Amino acid sequence: MEEFNVSDALRAIPSVNEVLDCPEVIYLIERLGRNLVLDSVKLILSDHRTHISNNKQFAAEMQYNDRIFVLEYIVEKLKRKIIEQQESGLKRVINATGIILHTNLGRAPLPDKAVKKMCEVSGGYSNLEFDIESGSRGSRHSHIESLICNITGAESAMIVNNNAAAVYLCLNTIAANKQVVVSRGQQIEIGGGFRIPDIIAQSGAKMVEVGTTNKTRITDYLKAVTDETKAFLKVHTSNYKIVGFTEEVLLHDLVMLGKEKGIIVMEDLGSGCLFDLSKIGLPYEPTVQDSIRYGADIVTFSGDKLLGGPQAGIIAGRRDLISRIKENPISRMVRCDKNTIAAMTAVLYLYMDPDKVVDVIPAIKMMSCNVGDLLECAAELEKMIQSNIGCKIETEIIDDTDEVGGGSLPGVVLSGKAIALSVSGIDANQLQFRLRKSQIPVICRINRDRVLINVRTIDKNDYPTVVEALGKALELSI
Numbered sequence: 001m002e003e004f005n006v007s008d009a010l011r012a013i014p015s016v017n018e019v020l021d022c023p024e025v026i027y028l029i030e031r032l033g034r035n036l037v038l039d040s041v042k043l044i045l046s047d048h049r050t051h052i053s054n055n056k057q058f059a060a061e062m063q064y065n066d067r068i069f070v071l072e073y074i075v076e077k078l079k080r081k082i083i084e085q086q087e088s089g090l091k092r093v094i095n096a097t098g099i100i101l102h103t104n105l106g107r108a109p110l111p112d113k114a115v116k117k118m119c120e121v122s123g124g125y126s127n128l129e130f131d132i133e134s135g136s137r138g139s140r141h142s143h144i145e146s147l148i149c150n151i152t153g154a155e156s157a158m159i160v161n162n163n164a165a166a167v168y169l170c171l172n173t174i175a176a177n178k179q180v181v182v183s184r185g186q187q188i189e190i191g192g193g194f195r196i197p198d199i200i201a202q203s204g205a206k207m208v209e210v211g212t213t214n215k216t217r218i219t220d221y222l223k224a225v226t227d228e229t230k231a232f233l234k235v236h237t238s239n240y241k242i243v244g245f246t247e248e249v250l251l252h253d254l255v256m257l258g259k260e261k262g263i264i265v266m267e268d269l270g271s272g273c274l275f276d277l278s279k280i281g282l283p284y285e286p287t288v289q290d291s292i293r294y295g296a297d298i299v300t301f302s303g304d305k306l307l308g309g310p311q312a313g314i315i316a317g318r319r320d321l322i323s324r325i326k327e328n329p330i331s332r333m334v335r336c337d338k339n340t341i342a343a344m345t346a347v348l349y350l351y352m353d354p355d356k357v358v359d360v361i362p363a364i365k366m367m368s369c370n371v372g373d374l375l376e377c378a379a380e381l382e383k384m385i386q387s388n389i390g391c392k393i394e395t396e397i398i399d400d401t402d403e404v405g406g407g408s409l410p411g412v413v414l415s416g417k418a419i420a421l422s423v424s425g426i427d428a429n430q431l432q433f434r435l436r437k438s439q440i441p442v443i444c445r446i447n448r449d450r451v452l453i454n455v456r457t458i459d460k461n462d463y464p465t466v467v468e469a470l471g472k473a474l475e476l477s478i
């Protein structure tokens with residue numbers, strides 16, 4: 001190859017207009033608009049110029065002084081850049097981790113009915129805050145209130161952006177500048193560095209800590225009561241467990257003491273279970289129904305943990321308290337949009353038929369899968385992998401330990417099944433990376449130098465997508 005000449009290479013770079021006049025680029029402009037394409041063309045040309053000046057080797061490898069070749073090269077780069085831009089941002093991924101309520105992957109997948117309802121409502125206008133009977137202003141809480149009351153037995157209910165907001169809003173309404181009593185064993189961090197004591201402090205309530213990490217007794221609460229005490233807050237330690245020499249005050253006892261002293265009892269349930277998980281062989285998890293039955297004045301919980309719905313916080317309990325909470329100006333700052341309310345309404349409808357819950361709420365269905373079912377799933381997917389790309393990949397079905405995730409049911413290990421993959425010449429980290437970079441990313445874990453495709457959290461309809469992603473990952477040059 002002849003000696004590389006920077007000025008020849010720079011001279012061969014097309015002008016912006018030359019690029020814009022190419023038929024393929026005209027097509028891009030028609031689809032995406034001139035401004036977006038123009039910005040990308042300018043960026044690519046300037047990158048190319050820098051590259052030539054800095055990296056002679058790169059330029060020497062191509063026909064750097066052939067104008068037509070360089071133009072084609074630039075157009076190709078432009079197309080790739082635009083595709084990349086369109087594919088970045090929020091998108092669907094396949095969860096092959098076996099962690100059901102994976103917070104980083106969006107927690108609970110919604111039931112089909114909820115997705116349909118959301119499309120139906122959100123694509124147009126709705127009665128979000130409009131009372132159809134009277135033709136006047138309505139409340140966005142009304143759509144979920146009767147459902148929650150019906151399912152849980154609560155007098156009243158409302159919905160906000162998430163459970164952290166629910167806790168904050170309740171405490172701000174009932175205990176700002178007053179005292180709220182909390183056990184030292186329940187001062188938890190809820191994830192991402194956010195802690196219950198910080199949320200309490202932000203609400204304006206003064207936290208009074210009682211008991212010790214492992215033991216708190218009803219007498220501790222009793223001794224803490226002053227004229228300033230407005231609430232007892234019980235936090236369900238849904239994301240960790242203290243075992244051994246422990247004692248926690250039962251909600252029922254706290255309710256009795258609250259009644260005697262005129263103090264509001266609030267329970268932050270966190271995981272928000274509306275369905276008795278012991279019915280599907282999991283350890284019993286306190287339900288919202290139980291908290292209401294035991295007499296909690298207010299219960300708060302998440303919409304997208306064990307409930308299996310959209311991100312939301314639900315507040316259920318005494319009518320007089322919930323009316324006050326609805327009137328707090330902060331409720332406006334933490335309100336939900338129509339998408340969430342549409343999806344939540346549809347999910348709650350499904351709970352009206354408890355016998356069907358396991359089949360229709362995906363998160364609960366995934367929790368209910370037993371090892372036998374999972375082995376069948378793994379065998380089916382393994383067969384598809386083998387018949388498509390079996391010559392390039394080694395597979396083995398292995399036992400795996402799945403989790404509910406999302407800070408729910410800590411310490412509960414679900415027996416699962418995964419397909420362990422190994423490919424000669426591609427190490428596990430590289431394969432994991434390539435699967436993550438697929439058009440529909442496949443997110444998976446690694447164990448002992450093998451990539452694990454865990455089947456519990458993969459919808460059967462996505463098996464072909466997983467196989468395709470694997471095929472593409474192996475095709476890439478090494």
Ligand SMILES: *Cc1c(COP(=O)(O)O)cnc(C)c1O
Pocket residue numbers: 162163164165167190235236237238239268269270271301302303312313407
């Ligand atoms: C998860 C959790 C929260 C926070 O709920 P988000 O819906 O994630 O805001 C609060 N309290 C408890 C006990 C939790 O487990």
